[in-house]
Amino acid sequence: MLTERQLLILQVIIDDFILTAQPVGSRSIAKKEAVTFSSATIRNEMADLEEMGFIEKTHSSSGRVPSEKGYRFYVDHLLSPFRLSDQEIITIRDAFNDKMMEFERVVQKSAGILSDLTNYTSIILGPEVFETKLKQLQIVPLSEQSAIAILVTDTGHVEHRAFNVPVEMKGADLEKMVNILNSRLQGVPLVKLHEKLYSEIHDLLRKHTDQHEEAFSYLRAALVDDHPTKLYIGGKTNILMQPEFRDLDKVRSLYSTIEQENAMADLLRSGQEGIQVKIGQENPFDAMQNCSLITASYHLGNDQVGTIALLGPTRMEYNRMFSLMNVLSKHMTNTFRGWY
Amino acid sequence: MLTERQLLILQVIIDDFILTAQPVGSRSIAKKEAVTFSSATIRNEMADLEEMGFIEKTHSSSGRVPSEKGYRFYVDHLLSPFRLSDQEIITIRDAFNDKMMEFERVVQKSAGILSDLTNYTSIILGPEVFETKLKQLQIVPLSEQSAIAILVTDTGHVEHRAFNVPVEMKGADLEKMVNILNSRLQGVPLVKLHEKLYSEIHDLLRKHTDQHEEAFSYLRAALVDDHPTKLYIGGKTNILMQPEFRDLDKVRSLYSTIEQENAMADLLRSGQEGIQVKIGQENPFDAMQNCSLITASYHLGNDQVGTIALLGPTRMEYNRMFSLMNVLSKHMTNTFRGWY
DNA sequence: TGTTAGCACTCGTCATTAGTGAGTGCTAAA
DNA sequence: TTTAGCACTCACTAATGACGAGTGCTAACA
Numbered sequence: 001m002l003t004e005r006q007l008l009i010l011q012v013i014i015d016d017f018i019l020t021a022q023p024v025g026s027r028s029i030a031k032k033e034a035v036t037f038s039s040a041t042i043r044n045e046m047a048d049l050e051e052m053g054f055i056e057k058t059h060s061s062s063g064r065v066p067s068e069k070g071y072r073f074y075v076d077h078l079l080s081p082f083r084l085s086d087q088e089i090i091t092i093r094d095a096f097n098d099k100m101m102e103f104e105r106v107v108q109k110s111a112g113i114l115s116d117l118t119n120y121t122s123i124i125l126g127p128e129v130f131e132t133k134l135k136q137l138q139i140v141p142l143s144e145q146s147a148i149a150i151l152v153t154d155t156g157h158v159e160h161r162a163f164n165v166p167v168e169m170k171g172a173d174l175e176k177m178v179n180i181l182n183s184r185l186q187g188v189p190l191v192k193l194h195e196k197l198y199s200e201i202h203d204l205l206r207k208h209t210d211q212h213e214e215a216f217s218y219l220r221a222a223l224v225d226d227h228p229t230k231l232y233i234g235g236k237t238n239i240l241m242q243p244e245f246r247d248l249d250k251v252r253s254l255y256s257t258i259e260q261e262n263a264m265a266d267l268l269r270s271g272q273e274g275i276q277v278k279i280g281q282e283n284p285f286d287a288m289q290n291c292s293l294i295t296a297s298y299h300l301g302n303d304q305v306g307t308i309a310l311l312g313p314t315r316m317e318y319n320r321m322f323s324l325m326n327v328l329s330k331h332m333t334n335t336f337r338g339w340y
Numbered sequence: 341m342l343t344e345r346q347l348l349i350l351q352v353i354i355d356d357f358i359l360t361a362q363p364v365g366s367r368s369i370a371k372k373e374a375v376t377f378s379s380a381t382i383r384n385e386m387a388d389l390e391e392m393g394f395i396e397k398t399h400s401s402s403g404r405v406p407s408e409k410g411y412r413f414y415v416d417h418l419l420s421p422f423r424l425s426d427q428e429i430i431t432i433r434d435a436f437n438d439k440m441m442e443f444e445r446v447v448q449k450s451a452g453i454l455s456d457l458t459n460y461t462s463i464i465l466g467p468e469v470f471e472t473k474l475k476q477l478q479i480v481p482l483s484e485q486s487a488i489a490i491l492v493t494d495t496g497h498v499e500h501r502a503f504n505v506p507v508e509m510k511g512a513d514l515e516k517m518v519n520i521l522n523s524r525l526q527g528v529p530l531v532k533l534h535e536k537l538y539s540e541i542h543d544l545l546r547k548h549t550d551q552h553e554e555a556f557s558y559l560r561a562a563l564v565d566d567h568p569t570k571l572y573i574g575g576k577t578n579i580l581m582q583p584e585f586r587d588l589d590k591v592r593s594l595y596s597t598i599e600q601e602n603a604m605a606d607l608l609r610s611g612q613e614g615i616q617v618k619i620g621q622e623n624p625f626d627a628m629q630n631c632s633l634i635t636a637s638y639h640l641g642n643d644q645v646g647t648i649a650l651l652g653p654t655r656m657e658y659n660r661m662f663s664l665m666n667v668l669s670k671h672m673t674n675t676f677r678g679w680y
Numbered sequence: 681t682g683t684t685a686g687c688a689c690t691c692g693t694c695a696t697t698a699g700t701g702a703g704t705g706c707t708a709a710a
Numbered sequence: 711t712t713t714a715g716c717a718c719t720c721a722c723t724a725a726t727g728a729c730g731a732g733t734g735c736t737a738a739c740a
Contacts, residue, residue, distance in 0.1 A: 061690040
């Protein structure tokens with residue numbers, strides 16, 4: 001168990017290192033207001049803290065740097081609540097003022113705010129699409145042979161895709177087809193579209209319209225597109241600001257890790273309710289060895305959950321980040337409340 | 341005027357430097373097959389070339405490096421035609437195989453291909469929206485109080501925006517309103533939407549529907565959104581691969597330059613027909629001092645013109661880039677042919 | 681018994697120095 | 711006109727030493 005004094009020293013070391021990114025020496029600790037004992041005493045305590053694995057030396061006569069275990073302890077036990085500045089609170093609140101936003105816009109904006117306020121990289125994972133349902137299907141003819149299929153979901157998400165209209169098909173046929181599709185598909189979860197199209201719609205269309213085959217296959221291609229688990233990333237280049245990423249190779253490998261959408265999505269999904277931190281090696285990817293990932297969940301009124309995340313060096317302003325993500329995820333949850 | 345021999349030497353120097361990014365010495369030039377004279381002779385010629393400003397030394401006893409004037413001459417007079425690999429040609433062709441694509445998708449894809457094949461950063465400027473016309477307006481109600489306005493243009497561009505539905509407004513009112521808007525606004529260029537909405541539609545709506553005021557203002561906000569000159573950027577992080585951008589500060593300032601959409605759009609717009617190169621200082625931005633920007637125009641069937649561009653270090657594989665952009669812009673023009 | 685002053689020691693950083701090699705310019709001979 | 715030869719330049723590297731921030735240990739002190 002750690003003594004009060006050791007806790008204090010550990011706290012000072014981590015706070016200081018987070019601020020300066022420089023190893024912290026006993027003398028500089030002794031100078032702090034809150035510290036009443038001498039540097040020699042601190043050295044002794046630091047030796048103990050090191051033995052316990054909370055801090056490390058970068059070389060035999062350097063100051064101390066928090067270890068991952070140290071950060072873990074700090075996050076779990078030493079986190080002092082951080083008071084956000086009025087400016088920050090206003091920025092966030094104003095962003096959600098505009099009540100009428102479709103899902104994408106809310107998320108996009110949130111990612112932007114988060115990365116701007118933190119100078120880290122923000123990653124937001126939309127909720128599972130399992131429950132997102134088709135609201136309406138529209139078709140807008142562009143020319144004789146082409147049209148745009150537009151798909152609107154109940155979250156206000158709009159997807160569109162151009163497709164070919166078979167030469168023999170009339171506008172009226174197209175309209176009839178759309179009507180059939182709408183009457184049958186409204187309220188169907190997106191992930192079930194494909195199945196439903198085959199099981200019911202195909203036969204139905206055959207009965208009602210000519211030239212359905214070709215048009216059907218085009219439309220199907222347009223509708224049953226990949227609905228990829230979408231990641232919204234903000235402030236990708238913020239990584240370059242951090243002194244720990246002076247090494248371009250590190251940056252490159254980190255970028256290529258982030259860009260693997262599926263892997264990142266899995267990682268974010270794995271977080272539980274509330275705010276979580278993965279520190280350094282706790283992350284599954286090699287490129288994220290020196291990074292921490294803070295995740296927070298937000299809700300959609302029904303039981304769906306999405307995740308917002310912040311990626312930065314292990315030397316992160318954890319307390320400010322916690323406050324920010326707390327506020328932001330609450331705002332998001334509020335905004336989505338009642339959408340279902 | 342340059343002699344044959346000087347031309348040869350200049351060509352070898354630039355070709356070599358483009359490949360290796362290292363200053364080129366007289367000895368290494370003398371070793372080339374095509375070069376039959378000694379390194380001493382080459383040194384004399386190089387001194388002349390330097391005096392004329394085509395090449396430079398990085399320090400008093402270094403090999404030579406092409407100057408901007410050198411690159412300019414190289415691009416204007418020494419460019420050997422580059423034969424693209426089959427793989428490259430296939431990659432490009434296949435990307436345009438899928439005949440049915442809306443404008444955005446074509447451009448997005450082109451930017452992706454260009455940056456992937458070149459390892460530089462690609463920037464594509466869409467054509468002026470002046471001529472893009474409204475094809476259809478659709479409104480999909482989401483709930484009692486909210487709906488999505490969807491705007492489709494004749495290029496297949498889809499824009500959408502959620503908006504509030506006034507409490508007193510019925511679905512039928514909304515439908516009536518949309519019908520009026522559609523009948524009056526179809527074929528209207530996007531840039532004139534705003535004007536038209538005020539001059540004609542406002543009065544018209546007043547006559548036909550109740551509760552028009554509030555709905556009108558919401559709709560207007562949704563429709564007459566900013567239609568920013570959109571830049572499509574591909575391979576932003578490719579910049580990090582280039583040895584000339586080992587300096588993070590340079591990268592940062594370059595990024596912030598690229599992100600100024602309006603300035604970049606103006607720059608791209610200023611290019612003329614065909615393929616153009618701006619080398620180093622010829623670019624207006626400080627951050628692009630060490631960069632070259634290759635621009636090529638593509639056409640839209642009518643007289644509209646868009647621009648594709650490649651941003652890399654002045655040490656660029658100009659000949660390959662020329663071939664690539666030539667092929668790509670032709671494919672784009674072909675794809676858009678007949679859209680109008 | 682816990683705390684602290686003092687001191688020897690470690691090691692990264694920075695500036696200096698010298699050696700090496702790639703490259704140049706100049707001169708004189710072919 | 712071309713080229714061999716040579717002196718010279720300068721970036722790069724490794725070695726060296728001074729400096730200082732920091733440590734661990736010991737002995738004295740409260």
